[in-house]
Amino acid sequence: MPPPGQTQLPDWDGLKLRVRTLISSHRVMIFSKSYCPYCNKVKELFRSMHVEYYALELDVTADGPSIQQVLAELTNQRTVPNVFVNGTHIGGCDSTYQAYHDGSLQKLLGDSQDAEPYDYDLIIIGGGSGGLACSKEAAALGKKVMVLDYVVPTPLGTSWGLGGTCVNVGCIPKKLMHQAALLGQALQDSRKYGWQYEQQVKHNWQIMVEAIQNYIGSLNWGYRVSLREKSVTYLNSYGEFIEPHKIKATNRKGQVSYHTAETFVLATGERPRYLGIPGDKEYCITSDDLFSLPYCPGKTLVVGASYVALECAGFLAGLGLDVTVMVRSILLRGFDQEMAEKVGAYMETHGVKFIRKFVPVILSLQIFIQVEQLEEGMPGRLKVTAKSTEGPEIFEEEYNTV
Known part of the structure; x- marks a missing residue:
């Protein structure tokens, strides 16, 4: 015990050895404080990656302030979290997330355990206007991209191809049917401008629908060709998340495939709501x-x-x-x-x-x-x-x- 009135000095050499041992003994070492939101954010990142870590909470450790001082000398960082991966100093919360986004964190984690690369940089669920535009821009920037588009059939059994609501069941067919109506009105008005015809003019719904669906089909095909030209993978499958970076894709025949990506975009759009009444x-x-x-x-x-x-x-x-x-x-x-x-x-x-x-x-x-x-x-x-x-x-x- 030190004499009364004197404070016992920390065993700096022992603390340095302890800190170095903690860093070298754990794949991911986080020097943290239990109340720190940035520390919790870093822990959540590693949990989402399914990576085990060891966290030393400096605020509930007797020699926590002294350990933090040792860390400041070793890393020139006085704040928490202070993160090490396989012995390499990463830094705080922002530095850790930056390393995650640029891929360097994953590479460091692969030093001691082979990490499987993602299948794609980006997977987009939804092949409408937003999803297609996003996929093409990402591909133009050099990213490896996949688009999943699947239309759950209506109770009547209606489904459609690539392009989303606007192309298949929205703006395009609506404008074409509106044009059909305008042509009928123009025929009625034409008599006042001298046009004469004896037979009664009738509208054939089936012919109109067939023409509209043929046109929409050509647009669907054009979108598929465009994706192929930009090296974007297209799957006509229903996507479901099964892990943070992994989806299950099920096609119309019930065949299942699995795909991983660093980033996902949800562009699924909306469908009409039924009334919730009998019939x-x-x-x-x-x-x-x-x-x-x-x-x-x-x-x-x-x-x-x-x-x-x-x-x-x-x-x-x-x-x-x-x-x-x-x-x-x-x-x-x-x-x-x-x-x-x-x-x-x-x-x-x-x-x-x-x-x-x-x-x-x-x-x-x-x-x-x-x-x-x-x-x-x-x-x-x-x-x-x-x-x-x-x-x-x-x-x-x-x-x-x-």
Whole structure:
């Protein structure tokens, strides 16, 4: 014991030996403090890599301050975390993450244990506009890239190829069907400009859909060719994460493959939501089905008043169909309401009917809207029952398509 009033000096040589022994004895050595968020962040990084580490918490170790001073002399770093990998000083939190992102950390870890390289630098799950653009840019920068794109079929069995919503069931087919409707209107107007034709002009839904699907198919193929030209691997498979850097890919035949990557991008987009009422998935369709529907939908009820709903209602009416839109509250929520009402008024003058303040709801376990099949066919005959949002009024009507 030192004399009273004097402090025992640390055994500096012993502490240095202890620190060096800790560094050399552990694949990953972290000098840490239990309350430090940056220390916890570094530990989480190694856990995500499935790499074991040893952490000495300096704030709960009796000679922690002295060890930190020894580390400062050895590394010229006074802060924590202070990280060593296979005897090599990495540094603090930022330095460790930088080493991880540039790959040097993985190389250091491979000195004592062979680390398998990732199959790809980047795997993108989703082959729509965002996923394809991302994949091509990454490939142009020299990265090894894979794109997974898989469309879960609708209840009707509809699925599609590479390109995402816009190409397959969104902007492209919508504009083409809208153009078909405009051509029909132009024919009607042409009589006023001197055009004469005796036969009644009819629209053939099947011919239109076949032409649209052929065009979309050419776009799908073009995207695949573009990916191949840029050396991007494409899989028509459903991707699922099974480890932090590993996915399982399942194709339509149920065949499974596994792939790893340093980085992943999720670009899966969204799908239409069903109503959650009896008969919705059995008898109703969504915009995912409409553009490849093999038969004319006939008398149609569109449930909802988003821009997608109104666009579909507009071109269906333009093709000469009996179209009704069921609106819960307002048209085009989120848009300028003065303009939204002008859109609604314009559509009404062009033959679209609106049922306002009706909504599919379930109240006290009693079903107030449902869809029943009255007659099978293509299209069939459906009975729709709905309840007003403002009172007890019940609405019932028959349609061919909902």
